Amino acid sequence: MSLFTKRTVVVDGIRVEVLEAGSGEPLVYLHGAGTTIGFQDILPLSRSRRLIVPIHPGFGASDDDAGINSMLDYVVHYNALFDQLDLSSPVDLVGHSLGGWMAGLFTVLNGRRVRRLALACPAGLRVAEHPTADMFTIRAEQVPSYIVSSPEALARIPSTDLTVDMRVGRYRELTSLARIIWDKEYDPKLSRWLKWIRVPTLILWGTKDRITPVEQAKVWTSLISTSEIETFEGAGHLLFFEAPKAVGRLGSFLAK
């Protein structure tokens, strides 16, 4: 298995880091609201594909962009980044959590740029009976037990005894998140727009997700007529971290 190579791409004056591994048909992965766990869990996808993981502005090694304060800003950013990466023919797009929301909206607006779409426990929908957890009110020390389910996975999460750099890094990413979703942790219009996704779509979800409850999966599939659903027993919100089977299922969906 290859490792990620890193490079810097400048989009509209903002330096963003782009991780890549493998070669073949491009596959873009939009990450969730935290980058500290890393992306080694999805590396198996790079066996037969060129896996591209761009880091969002305001996250990880990418610069902050003072102009970004909405999900739409991120979608517009990715439209430009796709141009810059020369992703001109339709590519496979995967999004996890916040990145799932982003990938979904990207596909609504840029359906022709996407061949297949996979959304892993995406955020962004308002499901009144099964609401998304409020990320901001969860205290730092409680976050691990919210994002994974099994004790084994919990043991692999970095300890809460964090260095100054880690605490500052986490605060910065939460700040970037607050800029777009403090007021509402969803887009009330998304349920109206998702029907315009017309590409084959896979919805993946862990049954023990404490951030975006698995009950939301059915709402996504009911709104996207071209979608299928796959759930993973016992897995939490960091689906690919906790359930390698989900990576395998994703790989076979994209290989079709």
Added chain:
Amino acid sequence: MSKLQPLQFYFMHFMPYPHVAPGRPQGQWVDIPNRRFDPKIGHKLYKEYIDELVLADRLGYDGLVVNEHHATFYSLMPSCSVIAGALAMLTERAKICVFGTPIALTYPHRLAEEYAMLDVMSGGRLECAFPLGTGMEYWVNPINPSFSRERFREGMDILMQAWTQPGPSRYDGEFYQYKYLNPFPLPYQKPHPKIYIVGSGTEETVNFAAEKGYGYSQVFTPIAAQLKSFENYRATATKNGQKHDSESIIISAIAFVAETEEKAIEEGKEHILFYFKNLLKTDSHLNSPPGYLPVDRLRKRLESGAIQETEVTWEGLTSAFRTVLGTPDQVAERIAFWCEQAQSSKIILHLHVGDMPHWKAVKNITLFAEEVIPRVRKFTSSALQVAAE
């Protein structure tokens, strides 16, 4: 050393609710169970606290200061204008100081209206200070903390336009658009009441106050950090051609006066400790919601270890904050020293602190007015003479 203006003594009340919830390492803010509030106790406290403020007016204090916090036992004033409205009618001489509603948490035109009402009701006795609001306020108000500073500045812009430009006028901002900005009434004082900015030392806030020609006051920070901010304030104000003098800086102190030093400590110390250990206490989750602090400021805080989660000690707080307990001579000497040190002629006195009972507050407010204030005036005027010779 430049010359101080005549000193002004302001009495400030936090109006705490001292029946705190036990066993809360995160303090008495934000997620405190509000069912612990007893309205009968609240009613009694409001009467006592307002009596104390009215007494201070009768005793000759130059100003009565109230402020605002939300969802906390720290303060019974989620709206300082309500208390200020009562004071405007119950008092005769003292300035009414709303120090104040965080403008980012309310509609700016509404604050311009309310404060104008207070100024007119009090016959031109209003002074205003504008805080960003603590991080805790942003958990309990529907305002995004990551834009708090931008919203604060736009709010100040709107308030100033409302007070200084003939209405109706139009305002087109990032957060607010006004088709007809036209507050009624307008302030009694022209062009408007004195304005201060309350900060906690963030450089951009200090600069903002200095550039705009507002006064500046700093809270929740040790003396040394305050003095540094004051220096920056004066330098920036001068550079921007803004007039400033010893009234431009407000300092604050906790004081307890008694017949002897021993008695002052015996009567006052426990309430001051109560304030720091119970009411002022928060943790980083509650005081720094995402985006509230600039990221580099959080780094500085973490690196300097200056986080309020460490245990409060009497020695620590009395050396870091202006706190004095003693005889009138001892208290007067410290107050005079602090004013000289900060080159400030406006000092806020916290004379009711924490769970202090009404009788002690009345005693302290009275002794300070009758025994301390005349002594401080003597100290500072003789210091001025020495400086002049």
